[in-house]
Amino acid sequence: MSETITVLLADDEPMLRAGVRAILGSDPGIEVVAEAADGRAAVTLARRRRPDVCLLDIRMPGLDGLGAAAELAREVPGTAVVMLTTFSEDAYVADALGSGAAGFLLKSGDPRELLAGVRAVAEGGAALSPAVARRVIAHLGDGRLGRGIAARARVAELTGREREVLGLVGAGLSNAEIARRLFLVEGTVKTYVSTILARLGFKNRVQAAILAYEAGLVPAS
Template sequence: MIRVLIADDEALVRTGLRMILESAGDIAVVAEAQTGAEVVDAVARHWPQVVLMDVRMPRMDGVTALQHINRSPNPPKVVMLTTFDREEYVYGALRAGAAGFLLKDTAPRDLIAAVRAVAEGSAMLSPTVTRRVLDAFAGQQAADVRAARERLAVLTERERQVVRAVARGLSNAEIARELGMTQTTVKTHVSRSLSKLGLTNRVQIALLVRDAGEAGRAG
């Protein structure tokens, strides 16, 4: 059973999300929160595996709450909910370590699939959602590009090929086929790259590669 915490300041939204998720059969909503401060407290008390959290929260915004959550031992995967009215908040959330984000009007089956995927360790790299945010912030200053490339310089060439593929939204299976390696080897390269770069998930890899101007490169 996947343990989920729902955080949104609108009771109607929380109720709708609970009904959708619990209809799946393998997802249990263990707690709800309506402020950022409540989210941090609820995570400590209920130990959810996944948190669905609104980007804009009273008393403490979603990005700040995410930063607090990620300081806890074995933090849950956090997926931010947004209406895309403030994309800079979403970008900040991804920078802070969110596993991804969903639009509040996401179809029920896609919401359920997203929670399952995140619980299994995947990140939300939807071509129609994540790419829109990445593209919105594609214009980087030269200093930012330089800094990103210096960070990537710690990787081996093979690791760089893998992280570029990750940034293009490819799954481990797709990367394995494209680069001629096993999925186990891909997972190993991704894990080592995350460790070397001091990152927590594939979304952050995608952002760093994009900052370095290498997102469109294959291999």
């Protein structure tokens, strides 16, 4: 990744694209290099421009954000995908968990969250809005992913502290929030998270958050 983070923005609403572009433009280290109004155009542009990050609306005409995310994961694996969602689209976010997306952010969220999320995924991390995390995890309680026994067996190989950190990841907390909760320095939490992902064979925090929920590690709010 270059010093400037390059972003492709895909949304079928011009005014929303303009708003997101303005927010990203406020950070001198982030540059929107292409825009698209549908998923098919986004995939085509991503193949050509190879951006660091692709921000995808979930609902778009033709190929939607879910389909585009899956194609990008196969064809442009070097581009990190972040899904932009609204509270009314929890089911879509749940369906996107297997698409390889590195983040899920609210369109109506804090602009600082968007900037931090883009930077996080560009650096190989994940961006999961705490509000989105709580609602998606609650949505998954319908039993479709009820693999509790298998999940508990998987996390049994982790240390007690690692399971504690994993549970807080599942609750949607950032590294800084986990550090404050556990009275650790943020760098130590980052190391814990990296170790947990490696031991479980996960690519990002989203996958870890779901396993934490299935294993019953997410603390009650």
